[in-house]
Amino acid sequence: MAVLAGKAVVITGAGQGLGRAFATHAAAEGAAVVVNDVDEPLARQVAEVITLRGGTAVVSPGSVTDPAQAEAMVDTCTAQFGRIDGLVNNAGIRYQAQLGQDDPARMRELIEINVLGTLYCTNAAARRMRTGSIVNLGSVAMVGQPTALAYSASKGAVASITAGAAAELHERGIRVNAVCPIAWTRMAAADTKAVQSGPPETIAPLVTYLLSDRAAKVTGQLVRFANGRLHVVGQTSPKHPVVERVEWDVDAIAEAFEQRLVLEDPAWVRWSP
Template identity: 45%
Template sequence: MAAQYDIDKDRLAGKAVIVTGAGRGLGEAFARHAAACGAHVIVNDVDLSEAQKVVEAIKADGGSAVASGHSVADPTAARELAELCIDRFGKIDGLINNAAVFYIAAINEERIAEAERLVGVNLLGAMHCAAAVAPHMLAARRGSIINLASSAAFGLAGRGAYGATKAALISLTYSWALELKAYGVRVNALSPRASTRMNSSTPGMGDVRDIAPVATFLLSDLSDQITGQCVRASGLDLAWTLPTQYAPLIRRDTPGTQGVADALAKAEPGLQPFGFVA
C-alpha cells in the first residue's frame, strides 16, 4: 500500500501512534501510511488476526508496529491499549479514533441492543481512548488526537444512530481542543469519503489510500498550529467543515405563541436546509 505514495519517510519519524479499528479499510490505510512515514504504530482491532496481518505488512515494508486486540468500548481495555503504547514505544504522540460499527435502520425499526453497541464503540470508545492517552500527552505537553467524523453527522436517512455518534465526535473535537490547547495537545476531526465495508454499496466512493495522507498530516508537525478543526476529504479533494454559529437573537414583541411565530418569521437567515448534500 505505502509503495503507491510519494512517502515522506521522516514526516512522523520517531512518533508513537495508536490507530483503532486498523485491521482493514481506512484504519489499515492510516496505520500503514503513518508507519511508512516513520511512526511506530499500535495497530488496534477487536479482530486481532486482522490487526496482526496489518502489522506483518508494515514490518514487511520496513516499518515498526505492534498488534492489539483491545476493545475500545471497554474503558479498562482502552487504558491497557494506551499502556501498551507506552510499554513498547515509551510515549504516545498520536491517537486516531477510527474504530466504528455501522447499520442502517429507520427510527421505527431501531433495535436497542444494536444501537447501544454502536454508541459504545463509536462514541464511548473514542472517549475512553482519549481519556486514556490524555494524561500521557498532557505530561509530555504534546500530542495529536484525530476523531473520525462522517457526512452522516449532517443527516442521512436510515443512519440516525450512526450519524448522531459522528456529530457527537465533532462536538467533542471542539470541546477537547479548547481543553487541551494550552498543553500543546491538538484535537481535530477528519470526515472521509472513501470506499469501505460500511459503504461498499454507495457509488462514487474513492480509495482509502487517498485519505491516509490527510490523517498523517494532522498527526505531523506540519499541522502544529491546527486544532479544533474538521477536515472533509473526498479522494484528493479537501475542505474545512464549518461549525454552526448561532444567529443573532431577535426579541419577541409579545410573549405568547403568536409572538414566537411573528419573531421567527422575521429572523435571519430563516429556515435552514437539513440533511447532507454532497
C-alpha cells in the same frame, strides 16, 4: 525526512479499511504504530505488513468499548516505544435502518463503539500524552442522515468531543481534530457516496498530516475530504438576525419566524448529492 519520524501512535480499528490505510501510511512516514482491532488476526496481519516494509508495529487487540483495553493500548505504546505522540480514533461501525424499525441492541452497540470508544481512548491517551495529536473519525452524517439516525447521532457526538477536547487540551500542546472522509470500505458499502469514492489510501495522507508537527496550528477542526475535495466544516454557530424583545408570546414568536428569521434547508438537504 519522514514526517512522523520519532513519533509513536495508536490507531484503533486498524485491521482493515481506513484504519489499515492510516496505520501503514503512518508507519511508512516513520511512526512506530500500535495496531488495534477487535479482530486480532487482522491486526497482526497489518503489523506484519508494516514490519515487512521496514516499519515498526506492535499489536494491542481488543474492543474500544472496554475502558481497560483503551488503557492497555496506551500502556503498550509507552512500554514499547517510550512515549505516545498520537491517537487515531478510527474504530467504528455503521448500518442503515429506517426510523421505527431500528433494533435497540444495534443502536446501543453503535453508540458504545463510536462514542464511548472514542471517549475511553481519548481519556486514556490524554493521561499519558505530553504533547501530540488526536485524530477522530467524524462524518457529515452528523447533520442528520435519513435511515442512519444512530450513526448520525454518534458522529454528532464525535464532533462535540473533538471541539471540547481541543479546547481543554490546547494549553498542554495536544491538538484534536476530526476527519470526515468518504472512501470505499466494507463498512461504507451501504453508502452510495462512498461507492463512488476512492479507496481508503486516498484519505491516509490527511491523517498523517494531522498527526505530524506540520499541523502544529491546526486544532479543533472538522476536516472534510471526499472525492479529491478538501475543506473545513463549520461548527455550530448562531444564524443572524437575532431577534430581541422584552416580552415574548406566541404571536410575537410567530411574527419572528414569518417575517424576520431567515430559515434555510435542513442540513441533510444541503449535504445531499
